[in-house]
Amino acid sequence: MNVSLNELMGALAKAAIGAGWPHGPARDFAEAAACTDAPDWAAIVSMLERPAPQISGGLLTNAPAILSMPSAVDMVQATGQRVTLGGDDFAGLAAGYARARGHIAMRKEADGAVTFAPGEEGPVRPATRFELPDDIWTALNRLAVRSYVASNEQSRISGAGAGLLDND
Amino acid sequence: MAEPETPTRPAEAALRSPDHVMRLSRMGASFPTRLSFTRSLIRQLAREGASVTRPVWEMNDQGYGRAVYAVDLSGHTYSLIAFSNALDPSQRTDRVIAEAWDTGFALFDGVPEKDDLDRLQQNVPRQEAGRCSQRELVLSRANKSVRLFQHVVERLSEGRQPDVAMVDQIGYLMRTTAVYGNGKFGIADRGDIRDRPGMAHPFRAEMLTVWLIREFTHDLAEHVARCRAPERAVGLSDPIKRHLGIGNSTGLGMAPFLVNHPILLNNWMLVRETALARVLAVAGADDATQNAFVTLLARARNHLEDWNVADERQQARIVMLRSEATELGAVIGAGALRNAKPWARLMATAADWSEEAQEFLVALMLEVHGDLIDGLTDCMSAPPVPGLNAAMKLSELQALLEKHYGWALAVDFEQEGAKAQFWYTSEDKAEPRLGLRDEEDGADKEHPLDIARQVQSLSRAIVDAGPDQSVAEFLLARPDQRLMVQRAQAAPSHPYMEIRDNLIGRDCLPIDMLRCKLAFFGATRFDPRSDRWTRITLFQGAPTRHDLSDIDWSFPVMGA
Known part of the structure; x- marks a missing residue:
């Protein structure tokens, strides 16, 4: 399926929100995915489907990539120091986070870890068109629907503040 | 050797404070101005001497079929592709939940071939359920104003013009119920066209689409009338054509847009407020400007007289505004424009008037200062959102x-x-x-x-x-x-990026956000149907493709 950038980012962000992630990381995730070269879409979607941790203060440990990667990029930007993340093998997406933020370089280590470090290149403007497998599109929409509210007769009539027929 | 002349920035008074401007009640009193997107589009088309052709018109006698309108804008050709279908009245709703419409439209990048038309005929009438391509820039649909469309066809087929009062009361033959841009349902992303000449302005492709849809609605009514009575039918008169804009039904989707695009909102507001600050700094009004303002005010007061809505809150505000506009006329008649700093003084005079009257005055003052402010419209689009500053303490x-x-x-x-x-x-x-x-x-x-x-x-x-x-x-x-x-x-x-009110409070009226955004589009005849739904009219009074020129068509009045 051939989709536009806006469509892709909207679907990714909604899917992330539907999967239970906060809005801010969800938007960063969408931007990073759009900035990823040759994305592994199945891996990206599977990342969303992991249970989101409870966020109630205190440092996150073993944070999933959708939370740890933007924070790693933040730390490099704030301190100028390298940050290495082990665990999940999401190097492609990690590169997307680095490219979307700009002035951050990303290197994949031999053990599968990724290292973020200060870099030269500014933020990358993503492509405006993407080929997405149909099943990925379906999976994203399936997750996105979880962020929608079930409709009923009352909300159908009052929620939008408009009537149901306009034959005048 | 003389130094090259450096462009001087016009003097500016202080900007109005965001605490003053960015309140829901004031945003909900917004009027379209010459900075609005419909206005800047028409100016550009007129400046370029754009001409519109209609290379395809394949309509049956009932007005069902397809058509193409092509126009050149800043070196690129864009084509409106229109599909018109029979629609069961039980399906005619302006809501997003609709699944069928009287008409469907796409703005095509270039001139479509027959294959493109055939492909789009399978998809555009289905709207969200169909699929478009990167060659399409906008996807839209519109439903007939059943009463007026039938009346106009009937009258034209009898060799008569439609009833002027009815034309004035309704104001359009069709109303759009969605105008999708920026990549929706497979169409081109805004990033594909934003760097093109003529397309940098916000919603430029969408406004071009709507203006061409208006042309289509005129042609469609005339076509059906001619098919009904080939010997007797007449076309719409030029004044009626001009007064027939295109309607639009709009709901809550517009409100989140403003909150979710804070940089864009800031830039729209900042441009309008900068324009106002320039006008308020003007030392004196010459005779031509004074006369233009007096003429405009007279027309605008007539426009207000014709603006009546069912919504009690808005109707009460209109009635109050009429009274305040009369007062404004008296102030002008007493020579207010001959004073030093006349515009700043007028604003000071209006300080005790309703917000509706103050924003009305802003629109009038901007209107007669095109040379001073029109260039600001180049600053209304938004750069990428600034990145996070992670080092901030x-x-x-x-x-x-x-x-x-x-x-x-x-x-x-x-x-x-x-x-x-x-x-x-x-x-x-x-x-x-x-x-x-x-x-x-x-x-x-x-x-x-x-x-x-x-x-x-x-x-x-x-x-x-x-x-x-x-x-x-x-x-x-x-x-x-x-x-x-x-x-x-x-x-x-970005001082104007936030709406400075509690948007989840019981008193929050989404209609105020809708009106603000629609005013930037250029909407007139704001006609609330509830606190979260409105109808408006776009391009009423605007030049048609047959008389494209850079005229002042603000505050349109039938026959003016």
């Missing part, structure tokens, strides 16, 4: 909140009704809706339009974390605050 972030979000920190969310509403997306075709928190399910899926509440939450979290942490350290522990942190960091350089 929380002490600095807290100070920033206190300086720029005092209005938000002052909201008392413990008060009854302060959290009464929540914004959400319905599973019903993803229609944006507003719910009552204490009465309806779904608040757990609320959209983050509660900016004031988020600011307070962030402020409390900063206190808990301590002032010495960096934003990076803070967000490691509080990823739920990332959205608001990034937003707040943009505030110092």
